[in-house]
Amino acid sequence: MTLPESAEPEAAVAPGPAFSPLYQQIKALLVRSLQAGEWKPGEAIPSEMELAARFKVSQGTVRKAIDEMATENLLVRRQGKGTFVATHAEDHIQYRFLRLMPDDGSPSGMARQFLDCKRMRAPAEVARALGLKSGESVVWVRRTLSRNGAPVVLDDIWLPAAPFKGLTAERLSQYAGPMYGLFETEFGVRMIRAEEKIRAVAADATSATLLAVSSGAPLLSVERLSFTYGDRPVELRRGLYTTASHYYRNELS
């Protein structure tokens, strides 16, 4: 069965009938609604019964679509209350993407300090990663995160200038909360997932100064490419982490 709404363009060359279950089609429609901003981050989406009626399928089918979106962290279910659009802007979800933990328990808050924020032409490497044409404008941000007064993270961040028009150091400093929260509420750009490439590098002169370590000290280099809906890359971030009293935590399964 195929929903009437879904065009389902059949590739002329790739022959496979590419059977797509109903719930996958529902899921695609829901993602499009999220992308279009029909429901904003933090808001509730319609109930399963309503969606089932809208799409003319059973509740179970809607359920399976939502289930997958919940495990992908696009939606959050709350029993008795409803299903909500995931967000980076909630107090208890701070730093959803930051895996750096202090050696001594508490993953408490970190102090943000913005060092620079400039509009510039995208370096070739950045343009490639973000899928921009060579020479297009990007916004470059440099900032540090400190714990107990000591700098721990030095981030260089590149964002395509177009969707982030109006991003200034001032604006960044005023916003209390994670950057991804600001991106959501001020620019309507939601980070869905990210890929990281991690290396050990030696601190160069400027990094060493900014992180208060000696030149040549080993640092964790974390290169992160973040994606919005539709797997469009919208942020390249290169973090340098000091790992003397912190570690990057990962779970394998």
Next chain:
Amino acid sequence: MTLPESAEPEAAVAPGPAFSPLYQQIKALLVRSLQAGEWKPGEAIPSEMELAARFKVSQGTVRKAIDEMATENLLVRRQGKGTFVATHAEDHIQYRFLRLMPDDGSPSGMARQFLDCKRMRAPAEVARALGLKSGESVVWVRRTLSRNGAPVVLDDIWLPAAPFKGLTAERLSQYAGPMYGLFETEFGVRMIRAEEKIRAVAADATSATLLAVSSGAPLLSVERLSFTYGDRPVELRRGLYTTASHYYRNELS
């Protein structure tokens, strides 16, 4: 509803009725069967219909239990064939837990070389991590992984001596395949999940020699604690990775 078989010991102090859905109880029973070795890694478990009959529940309930175990990588579903116990010993699943990727595409095979394998008393730190009594025996293994003749990984591995009785350098060298495959087939110990703590460190003299880098060169330190069924830790591994031509890949969501 509660399955008659499940004892469900009620904590005297913690009062909550702790409602447990049927499918969770089924899941717990299936995990116990895996733990007991009723079905070995790579083998098929009974069909959903058979299990439904055995547990006197509907197929859908068994399905949901299996679904969760599949997303936890305990089981693998193959449409038309059956549901199989996950394993580290399959050719195409090589290095399930190794996230190190070469800069130039192909994650091809690596050459293993075992440098040492000794029985010793557990250092305090190791004992603590593995939940052993101070002074209990462990097996210590040191090995390297090389790509294209160049060493890339130096691993120090500590295993509780009891379950790994008879593990020798000889035995390790002869086995073609990942260590976790050998652990499964030879010692019946299956690694289910792992936690890693990642840091950047400077190479000390011996590491530098073994990895053919200069002393003080930055290396990625990956401390991995691996768990079997029931969240029992059974391996502590400290890897040093050279990241000049490789990177540690991670996905965030």
Next chain:
DNA sequence: GAGTGGTCTAGACCACTTC
């Protein structure tokens, strides 16, 4: 064709939240 997992439905009831 028989057996397996995968999808979809319709309906009942449960647990949680809010009013």
Next chain:
DNA sequence: AAGTGGTCTAGACCACTCC
């Protein structure tokens, strides 16, 4: 009490694999 998500059932049919 009403509305939400969460569980469970029973049955039909589909897609894939193997014989």
